[in-house]
Amino acid sequence: MFFRLFSRFKRPFLSLSEQEILALAISSEEDDGRIYLAYADALREKYPHSARVFEDMAEEESHHRQALIDLHVARFGNRIPLIRREHVRDFPERKPDWLIAEMPIEKAREEAEAMEEAAHRFYVEAAARTQDAATRKLLGDLAIAEKSHESLARRLGEKHTPEDVRAEEEQTSRRQFILTYVQPGLAGLMDGSVSTLAPIFAAAFATQDTWQTFLVGLSASVGAGISMGFTEAAHDDGKLSGRGSPIKRGLASGIMTALGGLGHALPYLIPHFWTATVTAAAIVFFELWAIAFIQNRYMETPFLRAAFQVVLGGSLVLAAGVLIGNA
Secondary structure (H helix, E strand, C coil): CHHHHHHCCCECHHHCCHHHHHHHHHHHHHHHHHHHHHHHHHHCCCCHHHHHHHHHHHHHHHHHHHHHHHHHHHHHCCCCCCCCHHHECCCCCCCCHHHHCCCCHHHHHHHHHHHHHHHHHHHHHHHHCCCCHHHHHHHHHHHHHHHHCCCHHHHHHHHHCCHHHHHHHHHHHHHHHHHHHHHHHHHHHHHHHHHCHHHHHHHHHHHCCHHHHHHHHHHHHHHHHHHHHHHHHHHCCCCCCCCCCHHHHHHHHHHHHHHHHHHHHHHHHCCCHHHHHHHHHHHHHHHHHHHHHHHHHHCCCCHHHHHHHHHHHHHHHHHHHHHHHHC
16 A cells, blocks of 8 residues: 555656656666676675676676766766656666675576566667657667576576586575575474473373463463574574574574474364364374475485484373373
């Protein structure tokens, strides 16, 4: 709703004069060049070859910008009107630098190609709106250039990032994903799924009250999630270990811990005790299978060994909870 409200105060593209179209093209090329340099800065440490790709793309945008400025000076003089993409209705927006800094490398390549495609569409529409021959020719030439640049990230990638380098960068990207999200999330899921088994099933068999059992499970899950999240975020800032943002790791660990416990706590919203207990036990089976699958998929642990470890640990904790609850 808010976006629709603010869009009313933006200019329709059809209302722009030829001078304003040139000014918009200049500011857009400036923005795109800065964005490509931001990509390069964000990727340089871990992906130096891909950083060079985006530096080359920024240089291309600089050439386009200079050609547009020269044309504007020749036609309208030195004063360029201040008009940017955010002033024009339905004009494609760009992500701010603080989002670019955390963008995966493949996503950065996809965004670059999408930017070139959007620039091509803009120049096609802009050329159709102009009457001056020189302006129309330049905008048409830029439209052709941007069309050929739709795969610019890919073509420059072939120049600077051959197959062996790209494979190495993709491996680095996968490793970073595992360190930042998978490892903390897996630890949280294991802790939430296994450690809450004993209190939940102990409460269930001790009270035979599904509502009280649910409250125990809810408090244990939420408490464990908060504890694991803060512990993960506080014990390592990621600068020396290279494990990434502590906030992201803390959220991954905390959320997965809470979900792991809530999975077998929620069935106790069912009023019938044995129906709730059998349902919770079935969910525990799927939770343990999910843990084994993640270990096999991302940590390269043999599935049978991962399943044996998880099932054995979970069974012992579950048995302890049932025994204590029946004591």
